[in-house]
Structure formats: C-alpha cells, structure tokens
Amino acid sequence: MNTSTTQLEPQALQRLLLNRFAMAQGTYAMVLLLLTLAIVTGHGRVSLDVLLLGAIPLMLSQLVFFLLLRSGRNLRLRDPGMIEAQVLVALFWQTVLLGCLDDAARSTLLAFYVPILLFGLFQLSPRAFARCAAFAFVGFVGLEWSDASFQLQFAAEPPFLQLATLSALLFWLGLFGRHVNAMRQRMRQRRHALVAHQNTLRGMMRQLEDQASTDELTGLCNRRHFLRLAEHELTNLPAQAQYGLALIDLDHFKRINDRYGHAAGDRVLQTFATLAQACLREGDVLARYGGEEFVLLLPNVNLDQISICCERLREAFAAAEPLGLSLGGLSLSIGMTRLQHGDDLDHALQRADQALYRAKHNGRNRCEASWEPSDARADRRSASS
Numbered sequence: 367m368n369t370s371t372t373q374l375e376p377q378a379l380q381r382l383l384l385n386r387f388a389m390a391q392g393t394y395a396m397v398l399l400l401l402t403l404a405i406v407t408g409h410g411r412v413s414l415d416v417l418l419l420g421a422i423p424l425m426l427s428q429l430v431f432f433l434l435l436r437s438g439r440n441l442r443l444r445d446p447g448m449i450e451a452q453v454l455v456a457l458f459w460q461t462v463l464l465g466c467l468d469d470a471a472r473s474t475l476l477a478f479y480v481p482i483l484l485f486g487l488f489q490l491s492p493r494a495f496a497r498c499a500a501f502a503f504v505g506f507v508g509l510e511w512s513d514a515s516f517q518l519q520f521a522a523e524p525p526f527l528q529l530a531t532l533s534a535l536l537f538w539l540g541l542f543g544r545h546v547n548a549m550r551q552r553m554r555q556r557r558h559a560l561v562a563h564q565n566t567l568r569g570m571m572r573q574l575e576d577q578a579s580t581d582e583l584t585g586l587c588n589r590r591h592f593l594r595l596a597e598h599e600l601t602n603l604p605a606q607a608q609y610g611l612a613l614i615d616l617d618h619f620k621r622i623n624d625r626y627g628h629a630a631g632d633r634v635l636q637t638f639a640t641l642a643q644a645c646l647r648e649g650d651v652l653a654r655y656g657g658e659e660f661v662l663l664l665p666n667v668n669l670d671q672i673s674i675c676c677e678r679l680r681e682a683f684a685a686a687e688p689l690g691l692s693l694g695g696l697s698l699s700i701g702m703t704r705l706q707h708g709d710d711l712d713h714a715l716q717r718a719d720q721a722l723y724r725a726k727h728n729g730r731n732r733c734e735a736s737w738e739p740s741d742a743r744a745d746r747r748s749a750s751s
C-alpha cells in the first residue's frame with residue numbers, strides 16, 4: 367500500500383482519493399469520445415448504439431468505486447485507494463473497447479494503456495504493477511487471439527507490430543516505475559533522516575531553553591525566567607484578580623557557609639527549594655532570585671492566603687534538617703506584597719524588598735508585608751531615619 371497516502375488524515379485522504387477518481391473518470395470520458403470519433407469515422411466494428419449500451423456496465427463498475435469512496439468503506443480496505451482494482455478494471459475496459467475498433471484505430475488507441483498504467487505506477491508496489499502490466503498484455507493477446515479464432519479480423523498478418531509496441535510500452539513503464547520507486551525510497555530515507563535531525567535539534571533547543579531558564583543548583587527557575595513569567599502574568603492579570611509576591615531570604619546564611627563550608631550551604635539551598643515546592647500549589651512559581659534569596663508568585667490569592675502560605679514556608683524551613691547536617695536553628699525572613707491589575711512589577715518587587723528589610727530589621731525569622739505602595743513609602747522613611 368502507498369505509505370504517503372496512508373499517512374494522511376482520513377478526511378484529507380478521502381479528498382485526495384476522490385480527486386484521483388475524478389481524474390480517472392475524465393480519462394474514461396476521453397477514451398469514450400475518441401472511440402465515438404473512431405466509429406463515426408468508419409473505424410468501428412460495432413455501431414454507436416452498441417457502444418452506448420456497452421458504456422452502461424462500464425459506468426456501473428465506476429459507480430461501485432464511487433459508492434465505496436463516498437461511503438468511506440474504502441477506508442476499511444488494506445489499500446483505501448483501491449488503486450490496483452481500479453487499474454485492473456480500467457485495463458479490462460480498455461481491452462474491451464479496443465475490441466470495438468478495427469486494426470488501424472486499435473493501434474492508435476493502444477496508447478491509452480499508458481495513462482491507465484501511469485495511474486498506478488506511482489502508487490502500486492512493483493509486484494502489483496507487474497501484475498497489472500501482465501494483465502494488460504494477456505488481455506490484449508487474448509483480444510487478438512479471439513479475433514483470429516472467430517475470424518472477426520481478417521488481417522493478413524498477425525498483429526506483431528501492435529504486440530511489440532505494447533510489450534515495449536509495458537517494459538518501459540516497468541523500468542520507469544522501478545526508477546521512480548527507487549527515487550521515492552531514497553527521498554523517504556532522506557525525509558526520515560531529516561525528521562530525526564529535526565527532533566534532535568528540537569530536543570537540544572528544549573534542553574538549552576531549560577538550561578537558560580533553570581537554576582542549576584536548586585532546579586528552580588532562575589531570576590530571568592521568573593521576571594519574564596511574572597511580567598507576562600501581570601500583563602494578563604484580570605481586573606478583579608490578585609496575586610501574591612514574596613521575597614524570601616535565608617537568615618545568616620553566610621554563617622552556615624563559614625561554619626560548615628560552601629557545600630553544606632549548597633545543600634541548605636537545595637533543601638529549602640525541595641521543601642518549599644512541597645508546601646506550594648501546582649500553579650505557584652518559586653524561583654531562585656540570587657544567592658540565598660528566593661522569590662515566590664502565588665496566583666489568585668487573598669492577603670490571608672499569602673500570609674498563611676509564607677508562614678507555612680517559614681515553619682517548614684525552621685523544622686528542616688538538611689541530610690547529613692545538624693545545623694540547628696535554620697530560619698528565613700519573608701517580605702510579602704500583592705500584585706493587582708495595572709501594577710508595576712519593579713514597584714511590587716521594591717515593596718516586597720522593603721517588607722523583607724523590615725523582617726530582617728525586626729529580628730529575622732518572620733514574615734512582613736507591604737501590601738500597598740504607601741506601606742513601602744513608610745518603610746523607606748523608617749529605614750532612612
């Protein structure tokens with residue numbers, strides 16, 4: 367079966383098959399017209415009435431194909447295009463119709479074996495094509511033989527030239543078909559190689575994107591990615607919606623590094639990232655903002671929920687015991703604010719930073735909030751006094 371057609375969606379495939387069927391009907395119409403012309407010009411061995419009568423079973427055979435295509439029953443077949451069947455039926459009618467002509471017209475219309483076989487050349491397997499070519503040849507020999515047997519054709523010579531021409535045509539078509547098939551095979555291999563290449567590149571791109579947006583140590587998204595994401599969320603924030611924004615800073619982190627070493631500090635950062643993610647909902651975004659500072663975006667929350675969530679993080683970290691380390695007294699400070707429609711991200715981050723500063727100033731291990739711009743202004747005033 368032809369793989370290029372079977373890869374299509376059923377609807378697209380049916381459209382293609384119906385178009386192809388319409389093309390075949392055009393070819394039938396052309397042959398019938400030429401036949402009429404041959405009969406009218408005195409090359410027929412039957413009258414026009416017989417030809418018209420003979421066209422009825424021909425049309426009925428095409429109706430069967432049409433109904434199969436229209437009803438979609440062809441899709442249940444191994445070859446939904448019914449190409450081999452259509453080619454064999456067309457070859458049969460071509461031979462029958464040639465039987466209605468005298469020698470001269472027959473030689474001319476012999477050429478119509480070519481478009482019929484070409485119809486299958488690009489779609490059929492080499493074996494199926496060889497079957498069709500053999501059917502055409504045997505059919506034509508049978509026609510000539512029955513003519514000779516029933517002495518309908520009073521040719522002085524057996525139709526060597528016609529048979530030789532037909533053999534040459536079929537042989538050439540066979541060779542051409544093999545060539546086309548080999549080319550298609552090569553193109554298919556190249557396409558597969560290209561697709562494989564494309565997939566590798568896509569994978570690498572994804573990896574690069576991940577690397578560019580992820581913090582290597584904690585696996586959280588990094589500052590750049592967070593800011594892009596938060597900016598996007600803020601731009602699309604509906605008028606009534608409210609997001610929570612929090613800056614989280616681990617307390618006295620320098621001491622941990624100094625006392626237990628940088629590797630221990632790293633492990634504490636990783637521990638925080640893991641436990642914080644376990645405390646958050648699916649849509650919440652936690653990112654490493656830099657050093658021992660993290661940033662949190664909480665979609666669709668009220669002020670109480672922001673506070674509760676941040677308290678939960680604070681308590682969870684206070685109870686944490688990073689694997690293999692007995693540090694004791696881990697704590698963090700959090701500055702919270704909210705994001706509303708029309709807010710500016712930089713201003714919101716400044717508010718959260720002011721609140722964080724207050725949390726540090728008031729003794730650490732606590733959550734403080736600057737919900738409104740006025741809170742942040744008050745924070746700045748008290749910081750400078």
Ligand SMILES: Nc1nc2c(ncn2[C@@H]2O[C@H](COP(=O)(O)OP(=O)(O)OP(=O)(O)O)[C@@H](O)[C@H]2O)c(=O)[nH]1
Pocket residue numbers: 583615616617618619620621623627628629630631632635656657658726730
């Ligand atoms: N282990 C480790 N340490 C880091 C990393 N990034 C930054 N640090 C350290 O984090 C420490 C931050 O120290 P400070 O800014 O003084 O803050 P702090 O000691 O936590 O004090 P407060 O924030 O005021 O409580 C510095 O010693 C940095 O070297 C990291 O990736 N791994």
